Amino acid sequence: MEKLVSSWCSNIKALPESYIFPPETRPGNLTVPTYNSNIPVIDLSKAEGQNRTEMVEQILKASEEFGFFQVVNHGIPENLMNQAMDIFKEFFEILPAEEKAMLYSEDPKKSCRLLTSTPNYNWEKNHLWRDNLRHPCHPLEECIKDWPEKPIKYREVMAIFSVEAKKLGSRILEFIAEGLGLESGYFRADRRPGKLDFPSCNSVPVIDLGNGDDDRPEIVEQMLKACQEIGVFQVVNHGVSEEIINETRSMYKEFFEMPEEDKASLITEDHEKQCKLVTGSTRHNGNKLNLWRDNLKHPCHPLEDCMKSWPEKPTRYREVVAAYSTEIKKLGSRILELLCQGLGIENSSYFEGKLSEDLQMSVNYYPPCPDPSLTLGIPPHHDPTLITILHQGDVSGLQLLKDGEWFNVEAHPNAFVVNIGYQLQVISNNKVKSCEHRAVTNSNDTRITIVCFLYPASDSIIEPAASLVNESNPPLCRAFQSKEFMRNFYSMGGNGELALQPFK
Ligand SMILES: O=C(O)CCC(=O)C(=O)O
Numbered sequence: 001m002e003k004l005v006s007s008w009c010s011n012i013k014a015l016p017e018s019y020i021f022p023p024e025t026r027p028g029n030l031t032v033p034t035y036n037s038n039i040p041v042i043d044l045s046k047a048e049g050q051n052r053t054e055m056v057e058q059i060l061k062a063s064e065e066f067g068f069f070q071v072v073n074h075g076i077p078e079n080l081m082n083q084a085m086d087i088f089k090e091f092f093e094i095l096p097a098e099e100k101a102m103l104y105s106e107d108p109k110k111s112c113r114l115l116t117s118t119p120n121y122n123w124e125k126n127h128l129w130r131d132n133l134r135h136p137c138h139p140l141e142e143c144i145k146d147w148p149e150k151p152i153k154y155r156e157v158m159a160i161f162s163v164e165a166k167k168l169g170s171r172i173l174e175f176i177a178e179g180l181g182l183e184s185g186y187f188r189a190d191r192r193p194g195k196l197d198f199p200s201c202n203s204v205p206v207i208d209l210g211n212g213d214d215d216r217p218e219i220v221e222q223m224l225k226a227c228q229e230i231g232v233f234q235v236v237n238h239g240v241s242e243e244i245i246n247e248t249r250s251m252y253k254e255f256f257e258m259p260e261e262d263k264a265s266l267i268t269e270d271h272e273k274q275c276k277l278v279t280g281s282t283r284h285n286g287n288k289l290n291l292w293r294d295n296l297k298h299p300c301h302p303l304e305d306c307m308k309s310w311p312e313k314p315t316r317y318r319e320v321v322a323a324y325s326t327e328i329k330k331l332g333s334r335i336l337e338l339l340c341q342g343l344g345i346e347n348s349s350y351f352e353g354k355l356s357e358d359l360q361m362s363v364n365y366y367p368p369c370p371d372p373s374l375t376l377g378i379p380p381h382h383d384p385t386l387i388t389i390l391h392q393g394d395v396s397g398l399q400l401l402k403d404g405e406w407f408n409v410e411a412h413p414n415a416f417v418v419n420i421g422y423q424l425q426v427i428s429n430n431k432v433k434s435c436e437h438r439a440v441t442n443s444n445d446t447r448i449t450i451v452c453f454l455y456p457a458s459d460s461i462i463e464p465a466a467s468l469v470n471e472s473n474p475p476l477c478r479a480f481q482s483k484e485f486m487r488n489f490y491s492m493g494g495n496g497e498l499a500l501q502p503f504k
């Protein structure tokens, strides 16, 4: 093992010969002016405000002019940065030599290695005045086993730090994609699912709604916690009868498996049409990439008006879906009332009436897929709803993004998955968050998901609820009409944050 510079440098007065560079490659004058005044320091908190476009332009300009910029208000807590810095100080300056010797390696294939100067120490002419520790951080569970075991807190602190740094990196790449006019998510490595064995998300509780008022405080607390942590929970004992659910599911299976000619009249690219059957997405024709799904969509409110546009086959379609959507609307109101209490919105009927009036049915049919690692059922997105109530039967495929990783939402045949939508996030003044999610496919089973989107009526006014706004929680945006937000949401390619910009 070469002697690490950190192990002997403190006692020496003159620079040893092997570190002295030829005159033409020495830094020479050490009083060069700092570049700080020219390299922009970019305030990332502006991403959430009116000046987002300006901030994205700053990043792009700095990238063109310097290829460097600094960021502040980047979301990595100061104490975490200090902890990481202290860990490395302890690593290089205090850790006994024998601990470091175990990590020292000249084998470039070794995942975690400590070296001095460059990896080519033995054949370099001049050594560099540095020691260096390097290791990969992704995927965390695999890499962490090779990380230093000392200082004791190394793995704990650096795991958190690396997750935060990765999030920051993804955010910055997203700003750059935005500035370059690329589609959202352009730089993300996970546009294909790649691997197929995703872990289940353990932040999604299965909440039992069944036991009446005695359990209410506990139910409310569980819901709020899930909405704050991940924005998704499941409910069982929800009051929608198993019979209605099974009947609806088998009816939809029959629908999607009907001969082509029975469905042809519903296939359309006309956005104005109320009831639409599409393959891929509604923007399929403009997309180079197709999605491995068919989708049927139509509104359900007001029922009598909408029903006329619904499919006529299977013959029981209208009767079954009318019953199902009525039950889901009731369940939706119940969940919103519980959430209202959890959020601390004083008026318990806050969501009643127009604010939760609109119900859209969206049913996905994902046939078994020849190679699920290469394609998606639905790409990553946030729902623009108040809440979404989804039934995925016994085949999982819904995935949530948490700390930059995808997790499965476990399939419970009796449960509905409830998902916080972007408009509820606004009303909660960011107290609860909507979660980015996607649907993956599988090679064995047909998967049908019955998705009910609960929306405000299009002309209702959306704003952070007055009881959630105070001096320390200023309103995240001004009031707007739901339809204004929806228009922006679609024109901004489904990006809720951008859709909200005009109302900041
Ligand atoms: O089918 C799924 O699991 C996801 C559906 C979904 O996210 C949607 O329709 O917005």
Ligand SMILES: [Fe+2]
Pocket (backbone or CB within 6 Å): 381, 382, 383, 388, 437
């Ligand atoms: Fe969704």
